Amino acid sequence: MNLLFVVPDKEKDLGNLEFGGPEQASREDKKRVGRQEVVVQRRYKLFSDVQRADDIEVVIPAQAGEKHFDYMEPVQLVNPWVTAEGYAINGNGYIDFIIHADDIIKA
Template sequence: MELKHIIPNVEKTFGNLEYAGEGNVEQRRVNGRTMILSRSYNLYSDIQRADDIVLVLPPEAGEKHFEVEDKVKLINPRITAEGYNIGARGFTNYILHADDMVKA
């Protein structure tokens, strides 16, 4: 069985989400042109307080321009799991994806 993604209950999992700033832009050069593969953004959560939440959006969502601490809403959010190992130990990164992010 393969885990494709998890659909979170955003309200219970993250509570209120606020924009915290831009993250990274993942790009690749194809036929001499730069293609954007994804953009990431940092979010604040009033439930998940230990770390900022990193949201990955597809290039179709476009570049987002919000003020810091603007309340945001995620369109079609899902979480994927990515495993990796260091030495003999296994670890998991959980990655939050969405189709878009809009002002709440």
């Protein structure tokens, strides 16, 4: 079974979001074009009043540009969707839910 994407209810599932800052880039955030590395997507940390157990990591395309908001400034996601990524450690299965969006804007 493939979970391609799930569209969350922004108010019920994510609640009020506040900007936490840029997240450390991962390997798939860049690709090599000739001799240069090109940024494909960026990751940001957001805080939610609904999802309190952990910070929310959001991935946006590089075309949306770099985001510069004040710490804890209210923000909104444009067209968010969720994907799932599974992996195994010592025979145990785990899953990461990743939130993608077209952009992050001021609330």
